[in-house]
Amino acid sequence: MMLLDEILSFNEKFVVDKKYEAYATDKFPNKRAVIFTCMDTRLVELLPKALNLKNGDVKMVKNAGAILDDPYDSTMKSILVAIHALQADEVFVIAHHGCGMTNFDSDAFLELTKDRGIEQSAIDQLKVDPNEWLVGFEDPAASVKKSVEIIENHPLLPEDVPVHGLVIDPATGKLDLVKKGY
Numbered sequence: 001m002m003l004l005d006e007i008l009s010f011n012e013k014f015v016v017d018k019k020y021e022a023y024a025t026d027k028f029p030n031k032r033a034v035i036f037t038c039m040d041t042r043l044v045e046l047l048p049k050a051l052n053l054k055n056g057d058v059k060m061v062k063n064a065g066a067i068l069d070d071p072y073d074s075t076m077k078s079i080l081v082a083i084h085a086l087q088a089d090e091v092f093v094i095a096h097h098g099c100g101m102t103n104f105d106s107d108a109f110l111e112l113t114k115d116r117g118i119e120q121s122a123i124d125q126l127k128v129d130p131n132e133w134l135v136g137f138e139d140p141a142a143s144v145k146k147s148v149e150i151i152e153n154h155p156l157l158p159e160d161v162p163v164h165g166l167v168i169d170p171a172t173g174k175l176d177l178v179k180k181g182y
């Protein structure tokens with residue numbers, strides 16, 4: 001069975017059996033926090049479990065590497081929406097060890113796009129310099145610090161909102177504190 005069909009078939013039963021009842025909550029985060037972390041598959045269930053987070057507890061924003069390098073990108077917008085419109089009053093930036101964005105090589109990445117049939121002419125059409133855009137980091141803790149600084153210095157961030165920085169182990173769930181926002 002194709003994945004989409006598998007998902008749709010499971011979903012039909014999930015709804016009929018009212019499995020959703022165990023997850024009933026609303027759009028406001030019970031723990032009044034927003035977490036910005038990496039899209040890594042290992043963190044999908046592990047991170048909430050390791051932080052004791054249930055459905056409804058936090059707003060969760062994700063991207064590759066938990067990298068925030070532009071104060072006007074959609075990540076920062078999401079964090080600000082969580083704070084101003086959805087009652088979050090604390091921010092957690094959580095990168096992780098062994099992240100795919102560690103020492104990310106933009107040239108190697110562009111080669112991968114070519115392997116998937118992307119032409120050089122398409123790469124030339126990009127409105128950004130791919131070597132400036134497709135960047136990772138050397139050290140997750142340093143990357144977290146940088147993201148925390150960008151969030152803290154955002155003109156729309158209220159002064160009383162603490163921004164914490166952490167790095168999580170994707171195998172054990174152990175958190176290392178990089179920066180305490182209080």
Ligand SMILES: [Zn+2]
Pocket residue numbers: 038039040064065066096098099100101
């Ligand atoms: Zn990652």
